[in-house]
Amino acid sequence: MEHDVGKWENILVFEISKFMAIGVLVWTLPSSLLVLIVSFISVVIKGRKNRKRAVGFFHPYTNDGGGGERVLWCAVKAFQEESPDLDCVVYTGDHDASPQSLMGRAIDRFGVKLHYPPKVVHLYKRKWIEETTYPHFTMIGQSLGSVYLSWEALCKFTPLYYFDTSGYAFTYPLARMFGCKVICYTHYPTISLDMVSRVRDRSSMYNNDALIAQSTWLSRCKVIYYVFFSWIYGIVGSCADLAMVNSSWTQSHIGKLWKIPNRIKRVYPPCDTSGLQVLPLERPPKTPAIISVAQFRPEKAHTLQLEAFSVAIRKLDADLPRPKLQFVGSCRNKSDEERLQNLKDKAIELKVEGDVEFYKNLMYRDLVNFLGNAVAGIHSMIDEHFGISVVEYMAAGAIPIAHNSAGPKMDIVLEEDGQQTGFLAQNVEEYADAILEVIRMPELERLKMAAAARKRAGRFSEQRFYEDFKAAVRPILSHASK
Missing domain, CATH: 3.40.50.2000 (Glycogen Phosphorylase B;)
Known part of the structure; x- marks a missing residue:
């Protein structure tokens, strides 16, 4: 009983001390700060x-x-x-x-x-x-x-x-x-x-x-x-x-x-898998299109994609069709606009400007058309939290070439029924090799991989x-x- 009385006395003393401390703090606050605090509290209560x-x-x-x-x-x-x-x-x-x-x-x-x-x-x-x-x-x-x-x-x-x-x-x-x-x-x-x-x-x-x-x-x-x-x-x-x-x-x-x-x-x-899954898996035979769908932001590492594409072009077999790289993205502000222009300048520097196309702020229906014509989709952000664009590639029948980290590695570009669904890469050489492998791939093998990728994409539907x-x-x- 004495123990309980002592316990409640300690609690009472603590509470009184707390209120006294608050009182002293309020008393010593500058009047302008006190008014600000009171205004803040009144707005919150309202x-x-x-x-x-x-x-x-x-x-x-x-x-x-x-x-x-x-x-x-x-x-x-x-x-x-x-x-x-x-x-x-x-x-x-x-x-x-x-x-x-x-x-x-x-x-x-x-x-x-x-x-x-x-x-x-x-x-x-x-x-x-x-x-x-x-x-x-x-x-x-x-x-x-x-x-x-x-x-x-x-x-x-x-x-x-x-x-x-x-x-x-x-x-x-x-x-x-x-x-x-x-x-x-x-x-x-x-x-x-x-x-x-x-x-x-x-x-x-x-x-x-x-x-x-x-x-x-x-x-x-x-x-x-x-x-x-x-x-x-x-x-x-x-x-x-x-x-x-x-x-x-x-x-x-x-x-x-x-x-x-x-x-x-x-x-x-x-991910719009249902709308993209109705696209035919076959692709136009002449010019293989590789699509890159991402906002023009620094973390998306578009420059790496350009450099890898340039290396792949130089290594391309003479008897194979010359591919084209299509950048599709949006610009939020002036910095993104400048980044897009820098990419265009980089393409000229790498001497691939004739093989690279840039599309800004496309309507969804136009994006679907581009995805339906692409043999591959490229993604290069390190530690991309998920990677919606990678799933969209797979659903549309484009072989994904994604960064070997985070979402693409842990959740998306995984085997489906024992069949490979795409490629993972980390540097320019690995990306270039993956691009070449897709272009050199026999049509039957590409269709088999694209079908497995499309099936896996269904796990991430709307x-x-x-x-x-x-x-x-x-x-x-x-x-x-x-």
């Missing part, structure tokens, strides 16, 4: 009271044209089917976006037919998440900027469910403060353990400048920065009520960083995405409705 029965999709770039945007529209459609009573609201920084234009974009660019147009909330602070805003410490800058952008979004419209489809994990604690259930679809972690390892090993890549890689002192500083960021990223990510991930590789990294294994569900992204997606969100929806 937002919590005015929450709407809706799901808000935080997707600032609704014109990026990549696999992430496809996931957005398929996720909107899945919610419309699973909970028709929920409004679907898209937070976008594209000021010309309207409900009708976004619905039209979903069908024109991705073949996704929404049941009704989503509502739109326009954001005007998107510059705070653009990489050009942060020449240095870009990762932390964009992450903190996303909190500011999310503040604008949630102040304008507070939904019951906050759904991040762009990987802005730093916004999750704020959404929780506004009383939202936080759901996310994570294509890749903002930082991965592989990134930390590469900086430690002083490997030069698109996210590790050569100047830093060559300096022991700068590399050590960057390792400290990455380790600290990983710790913070783990904390904010753990605020998700449900984290859907797109591959085995992403699941492994997110699980280690966020430490919420019971709230992580693997849901492979929606229908499978809808089924797995709905199964993942159903417990969250049913729990909130009680």
Whole structure:
């Protein structure tokens, strides 16, 4: 009995001390900061009271044209089917976006037919998440900027469910403060353990400048920065009520960083396998086409593809038809436009400009035509989290030549019924050899491999995405409705 009395006395003393400490802290705060804190709390309380029965999709770039945007529209459609009573609201920084234009974009660019147009909330602070805003410490800058952008979004419209489809994990604690259930679809972690390892090993890549890689002192500083960021990223990510991930590789990294294994569900992204699987496996006999479908971003490593294609052309047997390489992608901003122009200049430098074609921001139906004529599809991003374009190649009957890492290696380019489904490569020589092997392949052998690849691609269909997606969100929806 005396032990219990002592226990409660200690608790009482602790609580009194805590409130006294808070009182002292408030008393010593500058009046301007105190006003700011009070204003912040009042806005949050107002937002919590005015929450709407809706799901808000935080997707600032609704014109990026990549696999992430496809996931957005398929996720909107899945919610419309699973909970028709929920409004679907898209937070976008594209000021010309309207409900009708976004619905039209979903069908024109991705073949996704929404049941009704989503509502739109326009954001005007998107510059705070653009990489050009942060020449240095870009990762932390964009992450903190996303909190500011999310503040604008949630102040304008507070939904019951906050759904991040762009990987802005730093916004999750704020959404929780506004009383939202936080759901996310994570294509890749903002930082991965592989990134930390590469900086430690002083490997030069698109996210590790050569100047830093060559300096022991700068590399050590960057390792400290990455380790600290990983710790913070783990904390904010753990605020998700449900984290859907797109591959085995992403699941492994997110699980280690966020430490919420019971709230992580693997849901492979929606790939248009049904629309592409009706294409004939036979290809035009004259000029073999090799297609590369990817946004014109640095991590997609288009230059490697050009160099490998150049090597393959030089090694090509005289009696074989000369192939052509077709780049199909989208540009988000001026940097992407410049990158595209640099690729064109590189093709001239390598003396293959007559064999290389560039297509920007194609409509979906045009992309299907290109895929239907390609004998192979090339992909070269290191640690591509999944690789929707690789699945699209396989579904369309184009032999995939993908990077030997992450999603393509772990989930996609695997044997189907004991039959090889494509090629994996890591450097210019390996890519060049794979290109040559496809071109030299007898037609019967190519058809056999293409058929196996197409069968495997069926594992990543849109229908499978809808089924797995709905199964993942159903417990969250049913729990909130009680």
